[in-house]
Amino acid sequence: MALLFALVIDPATSDDPRSDFADTFRVIDPSAPALSVGELSTQRGDGIFESIGVVDGHAQETQAHLERLAHSARICDLAAPHLEQWRQAVDAAAQHAPRHGEGVIKLILSRGVEHGPAPTAWVTVAAAADNTAVREHGIRVVTLDRGYGIDTPAKAPWLLLGAKTLSYAVNMAAIREAKRRGADDAVFVTSDGFVLEAPTASLILRIDGRFVTPAPNGGILHGTTQLSLFAHLEEEGHDTGYATLPTSALTDADAAWLVSSVRLAAPITAIDGSVMPVDAELTASFNRYLLSPRD
Incomplete structure (x- = not known):
């Protein structure tokens, strides 16, 4: 995706009392070099990020993304971002x-x-890829071992599981492996047999009429799109919940989706080669909601 706009932020401390942070932003040429060769984001992937979907110029779920940015910063021992400063940067970028x-x-x-x-710190804007086909026709996924047990995040917080870090090499490798296996995407599972998330999306299953997603205590990223969609489902009278799900839950489900801020809701049509039923009408209603303005 070609960048349309970029600005650099002079990060304010979290207790800065100002109400206007416009003078802390510097617009830069998105096609020109901008980072120092000593920048730790590129040298070590030592940083965090968020991707906010934009629909017709409206940045979706900005507050939820900012709160998750702050959550990732805490996990990674980064200085707490000033959320009002970042909100104004998002508004400028939008x-x-x-x-x-x-x-x-x-x-x-x-x-x-x-x-x-x-x-x-910096912010960029780009046009999103056209995700119409995957929203309508779905995706095939394979399960891939994430290489740790369900209790690893609690025992090894230095692994930064649950933070949205710039170290995405494993995530991208997983998608490449999924495509080598004839699928479109992957779902991570733990070595001891529990379901986690996709490399760039949250997983939602419908089991016996209830919508469930893996509990975030397994070191997975708490998805902003999943949270918003669950709130919508609850308003519509549906039952939702979080659970520590064994891999057998994948075959127990009568429908499944990967949801994310840019791709939105993509129905899963097959898991490890086994065909999954697709609820096309419900999926369309999910995406109508997710394409509506959401704050």
């Missing part, structure tokens, strides 16, 4: 998103430059 159609705003907070300024 002015340069496509007025019609979909886009994506990315927020990046890095530990900074080795032996230099720290932290560093």
Whole structure:
């Protein structure tokens, strides 16, 4: 996706009392070099990010993304982001998103430059890829072992599980492996047999009429789109919940989706080669909701 706009943020401390942070933003040429060679985001993937979907110029679920950015910062021992400053940066960036159609705003907070300024932060805007086909026709997934047990996050917090870090090499490798196996995406499972999440999306299953998603205590990212969709489902009278789900839950489900901020709701048509039923009408209603303005 070609960048349409970029700005650098001079990060404020979390207790800065100002109400206007416009003078802390610097617009840069999105096609020009901007980072120092000592930047730890590129040297070590030492930073965090968020991707905010934009529909017709409206940034979706901004507050939830900012709260998750702060959550990731706490896990990674980064300076707490000033959420009002970042909100104003999102608002400034949204002015340069496509007025019609979909886009994506990315927020990046890095530990900074080795032996230099720290932290560093920037925001970018791009047009989103066309996800119409996967929303309508679905995706095939394979399960891939994430390489740890369900209790590992509690025992090894230094693994930063549950933070949205810039270290996404494993996630991208998993998607490549899924495609080598003839699928479109992957669902991670633990080595001791529990369901986690997809490399870039949350998993939702419908089992016996109830919508469930893996509990975030397994070191998975708490999805903003999943949270919003659950709130919508509850308003519609549906039962939702979180659970520590064994891998057998995948075959117990009568419908399944991967949901994320940009792709939105993609129905799963097959898991490890086994065909899954697709509720096309419900999926369409999910995406109508997710394409509506959401704050």
